[in-house]
Amino acid sequence: MAAPDFYFAVNAVFRHLHDRYGHGVLIDYWQRLGREYYRSRWQRWQRGGVEAIASDWRTYFEQEPKAVVIVSIDGDSVELDIRICPAIKHLRNCDHEVVPYFCEHCDHICSAMAEMAGFSFERTGGMGSCRQRFVRSGKKGEES
């Protein structure tokens, strides 16, 4: 079930947590979501390395309506060339004001997942299109 209106709720939850509890809580929420909710995904990354990360994101974006994303492996890193971010596109098309810190969720969730799997994460660009890289760091995070 990939109903794009769910992006409304994603954006609204970010705004609510930010406005009611502050940016620090929002970051904590994203980091824990990455470590806890997505445990099974980063465990697969941990076991399968760059191939697993690339395969995971290809499958993930294939299920997101109107996403245009190219996933590639370069040695010890995986790059996601997100040409059309489906969330930003749908929110804008439907006149929902995108919270200015929307793209930070990728930074914190992906960093948390990457760290647990022994990778680092970096993003350039945002608000509709960006590049994301997962680079092997050799240092695995510890489960809390």
Place this chain on the structure above:
Amino acid sequence: MLGCHDFCGYYDWTFGYVRSRFGDEALMGLWAEAIGRDSQRHYEEAGRREGLAGLAKAWNQTGIDEHCEWSLTLDEKNNFLRWDMRQCPSKGFLLSNDCNADEDYCDHCMGWIIPLLARIGMEVTGHEHNHVGQCWAEISVRGKGREFPDLKIDIRNEPGWTCGYLHRWRNNHRLPLLDDFCASSDPCVLLGAWFSRTDHLLVMGRGAGTAKLKAHDVPADAALVTGAAYAMRDTFVSDPLGVLLSDRVDDLAKVAERFHATPTERRPLLMYTYLPSSQPIDFVSAGLPRPVPILPQLIRQGYYAHKPGQCCPTTDVFLAMLAISLQKRVHVLEIEVCQQADGKVFADDAQSTRDVTRPVRHSRQCDLSHLREAIAKASAPVHLAEHLQQLIEEP
């Protein structure tokens, strides 16, 4: 990124995060404000613009987008909009992916819908959901006469409705879980009230006979037993205060027989885990009241966190965890700990000629670690029978 195809899973996780960190009121605020006022504002606009017909259009579009298996009934003349949900795709996602991070995912619908409708002069006149993906709701304009038409479609007459446990609403208010016992709709409050008559609990699974009871010299007036022990009557001949049913359907007829042979005032509280990975059990057709869920209590008190696809405790261990979570002195006289590291095959004394295949979701390590953690967290003394004490002290 956070996508929309796996949204329901992290939506449930988000509820658990907010509830555990900031409390119930905060979660209700999230539903009312973030979802009802922000995310779902198109419902408010549609209802304001076109009344019940506008809401019906908005819900119909959602039904198409989310592939709901449901029926919408609109009768504007009689001030009546109703849905009957046969398979909720949202709850269905959680059940098929073994998700149960929050105490009660289904509550979020009324959590955003009731405040939104109140702003446009409407109310939920009736709603029930059974926590296994089926529900119905009726909506009317407040203060305007209404007639309830004869329903051609009513989920309550369809297969599966008798599974799960019900939460019910009338005129925007949630009704008690057990009408004739406790005014609260909260299963944790209900459990607290039911067991408030005692300051101690005796936990007994199969194999804990009366002789053992006497040998341990523990008070036997407040027993918690498993469904198997209750059904077989070989553990505890007196009336227990509570029975935790397992997913062994073959015990149900015997449980019902004993339950109904007991005078009403001495009947135990029936309880069940309702784990998302378990096949829904039709307790009602087996002649039993719908058992009270125990996961909300264990999650709220921090005794259990459900991890999708991973091992979970056996019924006996859940029973001990429940007793400890109720913050009373607990004697665990006998419980059946899974003996298999990989949970393959297990035989008990009642079925010596027939091996029982345990689902792989149970393991000795999982049972023992949950037991150890519950005891470490206990706020009142927990006494284990000697053989159980030795078991949990194993390296």
